[in-house]
Amino acid sequence: MSTLTERTLQQFSALPPAERFHVRARAFSAPLEAVSSRVPPAATVADVGCGHGLLSAMMALEDGSRTVHGVDPDPRKVKWATEAAGKLPNVHFEVGTVESLGAQRPGGFDAAVVCDVLYLLPRAQWPEFLRQVRSLLKPGGRFLLKEAEGDGSWKHYKCLAQEWVMVTLLGRTKAGGGLVLEPRATAEALLSDAGFRMREVVELDRGYTTPHILYVTEAVEPAAQSRK
Structure with a gap:
């Protein structure tokens, strides 16, 4: 376990046992440090679908000059996130969605992260969801999308x-009728259509039993997108 992961998990040490177990399982099953390390320094970051706030805490601890704003539609998870990582001075959590955050702060973020969220949504909602993420970002802002590759x-x-077990049997994760994994080419096309330019595609499945993949993109000016 890296020092950063240890420091991050310490933020959750006072949570009830079931929540601590969930957070630790998440820390060891997903390459969150690879996501955090690609967030620009001193950025104002939107963590959309932040859950318990594990990645939010990691981004904030890795660079104290970052400001992280996490939103999630699940009040239960936001409660745990606030009681744990919400104690960090550069992290804030609230119950909400990408739409509610965009209404509050359109174009207000240097970066946005969406980590293992998209596949939980109905496939038909993906294009609009990605366009809403685009609306959060300043021109040239960075968007990191971590998903499992289909x-x-x-x-x-x-x-x-x-995920079927987590959603259907245990109720630990809420899904809106999704559980869809798309191939890389489909994800890249959706990101391009939503106004993002690809900077890097990173395969992160080595050492994991999930086909993790990270898309590192930047928000494109509308004029630049029309010239593609």
Whole structure:
């Protein structure tokens, strides 16, 4: 375990056992440090679908000059996030969605992260969701999308089975009728259509049983997008 992950998990040490277990499982099953390390220094960051606030805390601790604003539609998770990572001076959480955050602060963020959220939404909602994320960002702002890649591998199907358990049997995660994994080419096309230019695609599945993939993009000016 890295020092950054240890420091991050310490923020959640006072939560009830079930919540601590959930956060620790998340820390060891997802490459969150790879996401955090690609957030620009001193950025104002929107963490959309922040859950318990684990990634928010990691981004804030990695660079104290960052300001992280996490939103999630689940009041239960936002409560735990606020009681734990919300004690950090550069982190704020609230119950909300990408739409509510965009209404408050359109174009107000240097960066946005969406980590393992998109696949929980109905596929038909993905284009509009990504356009809403685009509306949060300043011109040239960075967007990091971490998802599981729909590559047809055993990791793909294991990921779907695991999430079915979390959503349907245990109720630990809320889904809006999604649980869809799309291939890389589809994700790249959706991001381009929503107004993002690809900077980097990072395969992060090594050492994990989930086909993690990270899309690092930047918000494109409307005029630049029309010239593509």
